[in-house]
Each structure stands twice: as structure tokens, then as C-alpha cells.
Amino acid sequence: MSLIEITEVRKSFGANEVLKGINLDVEPGEVIAIIGKSGSGKSTLLRCINGLETISGGSISVAGAQLAEDEVHLKALRLKVGMIFQQFNLFPHLTAGGNVMLSQMVVKKVPKAQAEAMARRMLERVGLAHKFDAYPDELSGGQQQRVAIARALAMQPIALLCDEITSALDPELVSEVLAVVRELAAEGMTLLMVTHEMKFARDVCSRVVFMHQGRVHEIGPPEDVFANPQTPELRQFLGMTGHA
Amino acid sequence: MIEFTTWDILRNLLLAARWTVLLSLVSFIGGGLLGLALLFGRISPRRWLSKATGSYIELFQGTPLLMQMFLAFFGLGLFGVDVPARLAAGLALILWSAAFLTEIWRGCVESIARGQWEASASLGMGRLQQMRYVILPQALKIAIPPTVGFSVQVIKGTALTSIIGFVELSKAGTVVTNATFQPFTVYGFVALIYFALCWPLSKSSQILERKLNVAHRNH
Numbered sequence: 001m002s003l004i005e006i007t008e009v010r011k012s013f014g015a016n017e018v019l020k021g022i023n024l025d026v027e028p029g030e031v032i033a034i035i036g037k038s039g040s041g042k043s044t045l046l047r048c049i050n051g052l053e054t055i056s057g058g059s060i061s062v063a064g065a066q067l068a069e070d071e072v073h074l075k076a077l078r079l080k081v082g083m084i085f086q087q088f089n090l091f092p093h094l095t096a097g098g099n100v101m102l103s104q105m106v107v108k109k110v111p112k113a114q115a116e117a118m119a120r121r122m123l124e125r126v127g128l129a130h131k132f133d134a135y136p137d138e139l140s141g142g143q144q145q146r147v148a149i150a151r152a153l154a155m156q157p158i159a160l161l162c163d164e165i166t167s168a169l170d171p172e173l174v175s176e177v178l179a180v181v182r183e184l185a186a187e188g189m190t191l192l193m194v195t196h197e198m199k200f201a202r203d204v205c206s207r208v209v210f211m212h213q214g215r216v217h218e219i220g221p222p223e224d225v226f227a228n229p230q231t232p233e234l235r236q237f238l239g240m241t242g243h244a
Numbered sequence: 245m246i247e248f249t250t251w252d253i254l255r256n257l258l259l260a261a262r263w264t265v266l267l268s269l270v271s272f273i274g275g276g277l278l279g280l281a282l283l284f285g286r287i288s289p290r291r292w293l294s295k296a297t298g299s300y301i302e303l304f305q306g307t308p309l310l311m312q313m314f315l316a317f318f319g320l321g322l323f324g325v326d327v328p329a330r331l332a333a334g335l336a337l338i339l340w341s342a343a344f345l346t347e348i349w350r351g352c353v354e355s356i357a358r359g360q361w362e363a364s365a366s367l368g369m370g371r372l373q374q375m376r377y378v379i380l381p382q383a384l385k386i387a388i389p390p391t392v393g394f395s396v397q398v399i400k401g402t403a404l405t406s407i408i409g410f411v412e413l414s415k416a417g418t419v420v421t422n423a424t425f426q427p428f429t430v431y432g433f434v435a436l437i438y439f440a441l442c443w444p445l446s447k448s449s450q451i452l453e454r455k456l457n458v459a460h461r462n463h
Contacts, residue, residue: 052362071370078368089363093381103367106377148363155367 003028003063003190004049004081004159010057011044018044020214021058026159031191033201033222036211037237042194045211046161049192050081063158079107082152086164088144090136096123096147097132100154108155115154122150126180142173146180153184160184162193198238202226210234248424254433260416261437267412268399268441270334275341275398276391282346284375287353297346304343310404312336317408333405341398348394352387353379389453396442396449403438413437 002025011019018041026032034042047053049060051067051074060067065077090099100119104110110118123129126146136144145165152160162181166174178200185191185204195201201208201222208225210218212233218225229235285297304312316339317332356379364374406415417434421427 050366052365074365075368075370078366083363083366085359085363087357087359089357089359091360091363091378091382093385102377103364103369106373107368151367 001064002026003030004192005061006045006049006058007060008058009045009048009055009060011041011048011053012056018214019048019055022214022216024209024216024219026190026192028158028190029188030207031185031205032193032207032209033205034192034194034209034211035196035198035201035237036217040211041214042209042211043163046083046163046192046194049161050078050083052083075107079155080157081159081161082155082157083161084145084148084152084163084165086168088136088141088148088168090144090147090151092136095133095135096128096139096150099136099147100151103151104154118154119150122154123147125153126150127176140173141169142176145169145177149177149180149184159190159192162191162195164194164196166195166197198226210237212237246423248420248426250429253420253424253426253430256420257413257416257430257433257437260411261413261441263410263412264399264402264414264438265441267330267333267337267402267405267410268395271337271341271402272395272398274334274338275345278338278342279345279349282342283349283353286346286350289371301343301347304340305347309336309340309401310407312340313404313408329405329408329410332408333402333410337398337401337405340401341394344394344397345391348390349383349387352383352390355386356382385456388456389449392445392449392452396445399441399445400438 004024004026006022006024006026009019009022010017022041022045024032034045036042044053048055049062049067051069054069055067062077062080065080066073067077068074090096091102094102097116097119100122101112101115104115104118105112120129120132123132126149128143128146128150131139131143131147136147139147148165149160165181166177169177174197178197181191181193182200182204193205203222205222207219208222209216210225210229210231210233212231218229218231218234225234226238229238229240282297282300285293286301288294313332313336316336317327317329320327320332360378360382361374364378369377402412403414405412406418409415411419413434417430421430424430
């Protein structure tokens, strides 16, 4: 059984069908890059997986936890998949440490001392142990995003969803975040990332999904998808001319 | 004819002002508690609940406070309930304050970026936990200046209770005027006492606003 099973998922916003029947199975430890033009539905797909958007049809399950609309099912699902956002979304009224501790204590009822120890370990893991007491507005974008990763990791998810996590960063800060993700991939974390970092996708990912107009248009290992695109849409997206 | 000294006038007004202060406190605290409960209804994802609280707010914002007091005072009387003026006054002011505070706070809660809801949801928090630990602590900061500012409206609102016969500062002013025939002096003092109550509040609202520097944080 696959870790994440996405079956015939459809999603409409009003009359606009954004996802038109997506099928995707993700095995444990896979790193999947989802690429495509803006509006192709890639962020929506990611947001559906942990219930930030309700799906209009099909089914999604993560390690046996089925996506459903009620809070109990959602919570069970969200404990298994963490999510990292383009805009970091750190809680501005809490320190970096507080950000990483909060959900452990509130959701998992972990005692404070234990949550703090975990927070320190996770911040250490993303190279920010020394920023435990810093507030988000005292951190650079790259640092904030690393705290966000630590915050998600502290919940010990079995998969992470990354929604364009480097798109809001200054170019020189992108690599520090990608380095952390690369490390997670090497440690065997299952990752689903929407990204525009093609080089990173090529180097790190096990499979690349190219989405076009709400469908999985092409899928395969990066060496195939990037070197030998089958469809004109993907060729165009990758900036290859029709005769290449 | 009895002569009244200025001190006589002032003393009686100040004694009555205690009722203004007390009524203001009761209305503000009561309205705040009710407003907080209504706030949860107003921003609830359940459509009917948010609609119902929305109608409540529109009803109380869309009618004069004076009418609400008349209705509380005479309306309950129709059902054979004998309502003392202070009860009707307090009730009407609590319901009225709650409507305005809910709307003020709703604005504050909705000014918190959507990403905060999404991030806390993705970490597995339920709606109440999101409110308690993520949204309200941030919204509170934004809410303090307008809330303190609104307390001034509550104090001035208590003046209307004089019409249904509750003896607070304004009513006392009328009574003292009738005895002394010095309306200008008496109402002058009444106004000064109201000002002494309200001005520090509006001033502190301004100071708080600057101090919390809400609009420009994080930029």
C-alpha cells in the first residue's frame, strides 16, 4: 500500500474546475516535485492533501487516514502530514522556540519541558539552535522558513508538503532552505513539493509530476521528464523549442 | 428660599456620578463578556450561527439606544414584569455594547492573515485552539485601542438612562437644576464631570494606539 493515495481527486471553485481527476500514489521515502504553470492546480492539489481545501470528488488517504471534512478526521490526517507555506506563516507573537513548541503542547498535550527539548532539537536540525528566543520579525526570510520547517517536523509527520517554500525568498536565501530540505530527503522523509527550482527537482527528487490544466500531464523520474519530455506542453514549460 | 452653594451642587452631582461610573462598568464588562460569546458566533463557519449573530448586531446598531431602553423598560412591563429603571438601563446598555464590541472585535480577528489560520490548522489545531493560542493573542493587540475608545461611547450612553428615570449624573443634573434654578452652572459641572471621565480614556486609547503601533508592525 502506498503512503499517500490520491484517487480521482476533483476540485472546483464555483464553475471553475481546478483539478480534473488526479491520480497519484506516493511511496514512503519518495521525494516528489510538482511542477507546472501557475493556475495548473499544483498548489490546490497540495492544499487538498491536508484538508485546507475540501475536495469536490475522489479520495485522498495518508497512511490509512482518510481525508474527511469533520475535525476529528482532519486532525488525524494533519498529524501525519506537515505543511510548509510560501509565506512561512510563523506565529508573530511567539518566539522561534514558542512556534515549535505550541502545537506539540496544544495538540499532542506534550509536557512543556519535553516540548522544549524537542523544539531545541528541531531548531538545531535546521541550524537555528541559537535563535530559540528570537521573534519571527527578527529573523531573515530564510531563517523564518527554516523555523517553519522545524515547527512542522516537531509534530513528527510521516510526510511533508512544501508549497513553493522558496518563492518568497531573496535569491541568496534560497539555498539555505533547500539545503535543509535536501537533508530531510536524504534522511528518508517523504516529501511532496510544489517548486520552481528545476535544478533542485532534478537533483533531489525521485519523481517529477508535471501538471497542466488540472491534470497530471506527465510523470516520471527527473532524468526522463527533464531530458526527454513527451508532450509539447512540457517542452514549452521547460523552455525547449518544438524542434529540440 | 433655600440658598445652594456651589459645593452643594457639585457634591450632589459627584454622588450621582458614582452611578454613572458603576453603570458604565457593568455595561462595559457585561457587554464585553456577551460580545466575546457573540464574536465566536459571528465568525463561526456555521452559516446560520454567523447569520443569527449578524442580525442581532444589525438590530442593535440600527436602532437608537434610547428606543432599546424604552423597549427594555416598558416592553418587559407588558408581560407583567416590573422592571426597575436600573435593571432596564443595565440590560439595554449591555446588549447595546455587546453588539458594537462584537463588530469591533470581528474586524480585528479578520485582520489576522489567513495564513495564520492555515498554518495552525495544518499543525492539527482545532478551531477553539486556533482562536485561543494563535488568533486572539494577535487580535487582542489590535483590539485594545478601539475597545478603549468605545468605552467612552458607553459612558456617554449612560446619560440616556436618565430618561427612563435612572438617577445618574444627567438625571441628577436635572433634579439639581429644578431645585436651584441655575441650569448653566449645573449642566456646566455635569459636562465637566463627563469630560473628566471620558477624556483620560480617549487619550489613553490614542497613546495605546501609538504604542502598539499596530499598523506598522513587521514592516
